[in-house]
Amino acid sequence: MANIGIISAVMNKGDLIISDELNHASIIDACSLSRAGVKVYPHRDVSCIEKILRASKHPKKLIITDGIFSMDGDIAPLPEIVELGERYDAMVMVDDAHATGVLGQHCTGTADYFNVDVDINMGTLSKALASTGGYVAGSDELIDYLRNRARSFIFTTALSPPSVAAAKAAIDIIEKEKPAKKLWQNVALYKKGLTDIGITINSETQIIPVMTGDAKTTMEAAAELERLGIFAQGIRPPTVPEGRGRIRTSLMATHSEQDINDSLDAIRIIKEKFDI
Ligand SMILES: Cc1ncc(COP(=O)(O)O)c(C=O)c1O
DSSP, rough: HHHHHHHHHHHHEEEEEEEEEEOOOHHHHHHHHHHEEEESSSSSOOOOOOOHHHHHHHHHHEEEESOOOTTTTTTTOOOHHHHHHHHOOEEEEEEEEETTTTTSTTTTHHHHHTOOOOSSEEESSSSSSSOOOOEEOOOHHHHHHHHHHHHHHTTTTTOHHHHHHHHHHHHHHHHHHOOOOHHHHHHHHHHHHHHHHOOOOOSSEEEEEEEEEEHHHHHHHHHHHTTOOOOOOEEOTTSSTTEEEEEEEOOOOOOOHHHHHHHHHHHHHHHHTTOO
């Protein structure tokens, strides 16, 4: 709803949105609803973004990307994107659903991590903040405009007080107790364990997919993991392309070393059983 509200308020018919091919479904839907033209670039392909920008005669342009990609755990090349935005007079928007509370010196997300500024910083309260809802951060002018123009914000009931209170409490914990430090230690331990088992890792973050291939193998392997006491969602088409099924494991700061070792033991078993 946040993406729909923001994107369809800022972009209109005749404008151009430039969007990563692996951006989240809510961005894709929001782009369609805005009625702006949309060009999709291959995943993290900055040279393609530049080609599109160079050829564009549109009055208003927006480059939009996930900060941390939700199914792969890799990070958008934001410094290059921001530089292109400045050079070609395009706005930059980041969906930090998975980076809020996790990335950067202040744990505020991808722009914080790379120490760059973006025009529109959107995120959810539903991941690290353990609540529901979304937010947008940007200039006073942008926020004022969205308060008056974002239809999915204006024409629906506001977030419930418990959701807001839960998110605020989570932000307090993130600022005061700095759980991200433990999260990154857990990520390092888990990735080392996976590599030792022989699992290939392309993730840079706490979302770490274990590639399983076809949909049947993926769902059977996820069910076997659950039998072994580990819950990790099996991801198959249409969420990911055909043949690119995976078990999407993700870590929390509150996982113990025992939890991580138990998960690695279970993954070793499914790796052998399903030959993944
Ligand atoms: C990148 C991204 N944006 C937006 C969302 C939507 O968040 P929510 O589940 O809070 O609606 C998700 C979550 O699934 C996501 O991964």
